[in-house]
Amino acid sequence: MNPTITAATARRVLTQLRHDPRTVAMLLLVPSLLMSLLRFVFNDERAFNHLAPALLGVFPFVVMFLVASVTTLRERTTATLERLMTLPLGRLDLILGYAIAFGLVAVAQVGVATGVCAWLGLDLGGSLWTVLLIAVLDALLGMALGLLVSAFATSEFQAIQFMPLFVLPQFLLCGLLQPREQMSQVLHWLSDVMPLSYAVDALGRATASADMDAALLTDILVVAGCVLLALALGAGTLRRRTR
Numbered sequence: 001m002n003p004t005i006t007a008a009t010a011r012r013v014l015t016q017l018r019h020d021p022r023t024v025a026m027l028l029l030v031p032s033l034l035m036s037l038l039r040f041v042f043n044d045e046r047a048f049n050h051l052a053p054a055l056l057g058v059f060p061f062v063v064m065f066l067v068a069s070v071t072t073l074r075e076r077t078t079a080t081l082e083r084l085m086t087l088p089l090g091r092l093d094l095i096l097g098y099a100i101a102f103g104l105v106a107v108a109q110v111g112v113a114t115g116v117c118a119w120l121g122l123d124l125g126g127s128l129w130t131v132l133l134i135a136v137l138d139a140l141l142g143m144a145l146g147l148l149v150s151a152f153a154t155s156e157f158q159a160i161q162f163m164p165l166f167v168l169p170q171f172l173l174c175g176l177l178q179p180r181e182q183m184s185q186v187l188h189w190l191s192d193v194m195p196l197s198y199a200v201d202a203l204g205r206a207t208a209s210a211d212m213d214a215a216l217l218t219d220i221l222v223v224a225g226c227v228l229l230a231l232a233l234g235a236g237t238l239r240r241r242t243r
Helices: 003-018 020-044 045-077 080-085 091-119 128-152 158-163 168-173 185-192 193-210 216-237
Strands: none
Touching: 003 020, 003 091, 020 080, 020 091, 045 091, 045 128, 045 158, 045 193, 080 091, 091 128, 091 158, 091 216, 128 158, 128 193, 168 193, 193 216
16 A cells, blocks of 8 residues: 555545535535435424434435435446556555545535534534544545445446435345334345444444444444445456456
């Protein structure tokens, strides 16, 4: 790993995003707009306090998955990645460069969404910094999975089609719509292997109490481990020559 090359890769990705204001607007504003819509749909502060913490992780996860999968696929299909891989650039440098760039975007995205939720009346009984950490990890997880998925798609439309396979099952089984303990045994087992389940559990605990107990720490470590695993698998899909 070369820190200079990694930083240069992150700068390149951030520069590309800066020249695409519509994508930047979507990244920063869509989660906040969706949270605002949720608040006025229910028009009930108690229901909003129940759902908003979990969605603070779900919305960035979905948005970053879409943006990362499409952006990375575009670089694969235009042979940009192939040209980059001919340089003295390691896979780890490339992957970490993407992670740093999208991680900075995720911090801004989650910060704006959390601020909007607080303004809308979200009652954070726990630590704001813990909530931000978990939400950023969720966004990074979406980014890492999007990077991985881009290796199996041949067009941007096909990359979006992977969303029902990688995202929607996690959304349905993460405990947002129905407590996982009340699901059938098979569905509960499936939810146990889906990282978004641990993210939703962690956000629920982090907003309910300021204590960093063992269960909360375990959930955070599981999500962070899934991010690293997805990045490692994504690195394995990078080839010196495209198909």
